[in-house]
Amino acid sequence: MTADELQPFLTGLAQRVMREDDWGTQADYIPDLAGIDPVQFAISVVLPDGQVLSAGASEQPFSIQSISKIFTLSIALGRIGDSIWARVGREPSGDAFNSIVLLENEQGHPRNPFINAGAIVTTDALLAGRAPREALSEILQFIRMAAGDESIHINRHVARSEKATGHRNMALAHYLRSFDNLTHEPDLTLGTYFHQCSIEMSTRQLALAGRYLAALPCSPRMISDAKVRRLNALMLTCGQYDGSGEFAFRVGLPSKSGVGGGLLIVAPGKASIAIWSPGLNEHGNSQAGTRAAAHLSDFTGWSVFRP
Ligand code: GLU
Numbered sequence: 001m002t003a004d005e006l007q008p009f010l011t012g013l014a015q016r017v018m019r020e021d022d023w024g025t026q027a028d029y030i031p032d033l034a035g036i037d038p039v040q041f042a043i044s045v046v047l048p049d050g051q052v053l054s055a056g057a058s059e060q061p062f063s064i065q066s067i068s069k070i071f072t073l074s075i076a077l078g079r080i081g082d083s084i085w086a087r088v089g090r091e092p093s094g095d096a097f098n099s100i101v102l103l104e105n106e107q108g109h110p111r112n113p114f115i116n117a118g119a120i121v122t123t124d125a126l127l128a129g130r131a132p133r134e135a136l137s138e139i140l141q142f143i144r145m146a147a148g149d150e151s152i153h154i155n156r157h158v159a160r161s162e163k164a165t166g167h168r169n170m171a172l173a174h175y176l177r178s179f180d181n182l183t184h185e186p187d188l189t190l191g192t193y194f195h196q197c198s199i200e201m202s203t204r205q206l207a208l209a210g211r212y213l214a215a216l217p218c219s220p221r222m223i224s225d226a227k228v229r230r231l232n233a234l235m236l237t238c239g240q241y242d243g244s245g246e247f248a249f250r251v252g253l254p255s256k257s258g259v260g261g262g263l264l265i266v267a268p269g270k271a272s273i274a275i276w277s278p279g280l281n282e283h284g285n286s287q288a289g290t291r292a293a294a295h296l297s298d299f300t301g302w303s304v305f306r307p
Contacts, residue, residue, distance in 0.1 A: 001047075001270070001271075001300050001302075003047060003051050003053055006045060006047075006053055006300070007053050007055075009296075009299050010043055010045065010053055010054065010055040011055045013043065013055060013292055013295055013296065014041055014042075014043065014055035014056040016295070017041045017056075017277070017288050017291065017292055018039075018041060020288070020291070022287065022288065022291070023038040023039055023277065023279035023287060023288055024038060024279030024280045024281050024286070024287030024288070025038065025279055025280060026038045026261065026278045026279055026280065027065075027259040027260070027261075027278075027280060027284070029165060030158065030161055030162045030165065030259070031161045031164070031165060032063075032155075032157060032158045032161035032162075033063060033158070033161075033259070033260060033278075036261075036278045037278070038261075038277070038278050038279030039279075040056075040057055040060070040261075040276070040277060040278060041056040041057065041275075041276070041277045041288055041289075041292070042054070042055070042056035042057040042058045042060060042202070042203040042274075042275070042276045042277070043055050043056055043058065043203060043273070043274070043275045043276075043292060043296075044058045044202075044203040044204045044206070044207040044208075044273070044274050045207060045271050045272070045273050045296075046207045046208055046210070046211055046214075046216065046218070046271060046272045046273075047216075047270075047271055048216045048217050048218065048269070048270070048271075049217070049218060050216075050218030052204055052207060052208065054203065054204055056203075057203075057276075058202055058203045058204045059202050059204060060202055060203075060276070061200035061201060061202050061205075062200060062201070062202070062260045062261060062262055062276050062278065063155065063158050063197070063198060063199075063200055063258070063260035063262075064197070064199050064200065064201050064206065064258050064260060064262050065197045065198075065258030065259045065260040065262070066097065066114065066116075066119070066197065066256065066257065066258040066259065067206065067256050067257070067258040067260075067262050067263075067264050068139070068196040068197055068199055068258070069113060069114050069119040069122065069256065070213070070231065070235070070256050070264065071139060071142055071143050071146070071196075071209075072119065072122050072123055072126055072139060072196060073113045073119075073122055073231065073234075074142065074212075074222060074223050074227070074231065075126060075138060075139065075142050076122050076125050076126055077223060077227045077230075077231070078222075078223050078227070079125075079126070080125060080128075084113070084122065084125055087109070087121050087125065087181055088109070088110050088111075088112065088113050088118040088121050088122065089106075089109060089110065089111045089112055089118070090112055090113075090234060090237075090238075091111050091112060091237075091238075092111070092112065092237045092238045092244055092245075093111040093112060093115050093238070093241070093242070094242050095111075095115065095241070095242055096241060096242060096283075096284070097114075097115055097116055097241045097259075097284055098115075098116045098168045098169065098172070099115065100117070100168075100171060100172060100175060103117050103172070103175055103176070103179075104175075107179055108175065108176050108178065108179020108180070108181045109179075109181065110176075110181075111238075112234065112237075112238040113234065113238075114234065114235075114238045114239060114241070114256065115238070115241065116168075116169055116172055117172045117175075117176060119193065120169065120172060120173055120176060120182070120189060120190065120193050121176060121181055121182065123135070123189055123192050123193045123196065124176075124182050124183055124184055124189045125183075126138070126139070126192070127183075127184050127188065127189060127192060128183070132188055132191055132192040132195075135192050136154065136192060136195050136196065139196050139199075140152065140153075140154065140199070142222070143199065143201075143209055145220055145222070146208070146209040146210075146211070146212055146219075146220065146222050147201070147205045147206070147208040147209035148208060148220065149205050149208065152199065152200070152201055152205055153199070153200060154195050154196075154198050154199050154200070155198045155199075155200050156195070156198065157198075158197075158198040158200075159194045159195045159197070159198035162194045162197065162198065163190070163191065163194050166190065166194060169190055169193070169194075170186060170190060173186035173189060173190050174186050197258075201262075201274075202276075203262075203274040203275060203276050204274070205274075206262060206264055206274035206276075207264075207272050207273060207274035208272070209264075209272075210264045210265075210266060210272035210273070210274065211272045212228065213228060213231060213232060213235075213254070213264075213266045213272065214266045214267060214268055214269065214270065214271060214272040215228055215268060215269055216269070216271075216272060231254075232254040232266055232268060232304075233254070234254075235254035235255055235256050235266065236248055236253075236254040236255075236304065239254060239255045239256040239257065240255060240256075240257050240283065240285050241257070241283055241284060241285070242283055243257075243281065243283030243284075243285045243290075246283075247285070247290065247293075250290070250293075250294040250297075251265070251290075251293045251294050251296075251297045251303070252297055252302075252303030252304055252305045252306070253265050253266060253267055253273075253293070253297060253302060253303060253304060254266045254268075254304065255293070257284070257285040257286060257289075259280060259284050260276075260278065261276055261277050261278030261279065261280065261286040261289060262274065262275070262276045262286070262289075263275040263276070263285070263286055263289045263290070263293060265293055267300070267302035267303075268304065270300075270302055271300075271302065273293070273296065275289040275292050275293060276289065277289045277292070
């Protein structure tokens with residue numbers, strides 16, 4: 001797929017999404033995200049040679065929310081390797097991102113690192129030997145290096161806003177602690193978790209940060225190839241919560257969604273893709289963004305199920 005073929009398609013795709021006028025609803029449980037206009041769209045695609053193609057509001061920063069879980073897991077895998085799996089599983093949950101149900105049945109061992117309980121455990125692991133400020137600076141440094149962009153920052157206002165209403169996540173953290181699967185005070189781990197979720201990036205920055213997951217030659221080296229392969233497997237099976245099966249069916253590429261409406265999508269060896277549209281579907285994944293991803297994979301033929 002050359003840039004000359006892809007750019008007109010992306011421009012047309014952005015126009016088509018605007019015309020389709022089917023946006024879903026923005027996340028309203030985080031007060032700071034409730035006021036965002038759902039009628040917005042952006043897409044960026046990085047090709048193996050490093051070219052970035054974009055359409056729509058691709059320079060507009062948005063809250064990456066759960067997409068941050070990819071980066072914290074990458075750091076945890078790099079730092080403590082396979083010992084993370086003693087604390088969190090690798091199976092799709094079939095439940096909502098913030099579900100507490102499975103945690104009781106499975107004795108405080110979260111199903112996977114992308115549901116909130118699993119991500120909170122991963123962040124807890126990153127706090128070993130580090131103060132929250134240091135762990136957050138490590139997360140930010142990792143993302144800045146992956147994207148090659150020092151301007152990426154945390155929106156502390158969004159973090160405070162989520163903390164003020166984050167009762168479900170507090171319940172999850174205390175519940176994990178009761179099973180001895182949280183080594184720090186819930187407040188400490190959650191403070192770090194809320195701040196990592198509040199990192200803001202544009203689709204351009206996010207697509208650049210995802211280059212290492214697609215193993216593009218233009219990417220800085222972040223983690224080993226074996227770890228990238230495993231992360232992609234988890235993104236395919238668990239990256240969209242209980243919408244993961246549908247996304248694999250429609251798009252066929254590893255991805256991670258966030259309730260800010262972002263999507264990071266990996267076409268291994270071919271492209272790193274970021275899409276943003278803040279209106280969400282019933283699973284908490286971007287509604288217009290998911291549709292756009294399906295159009296893109298139809299057009300390019302990119303799919304891990306197609307040789
Ligand atoms: N910060 C959000 C939460 O924990 C992340 C959820 C998401 O993006 O899916 O509720």
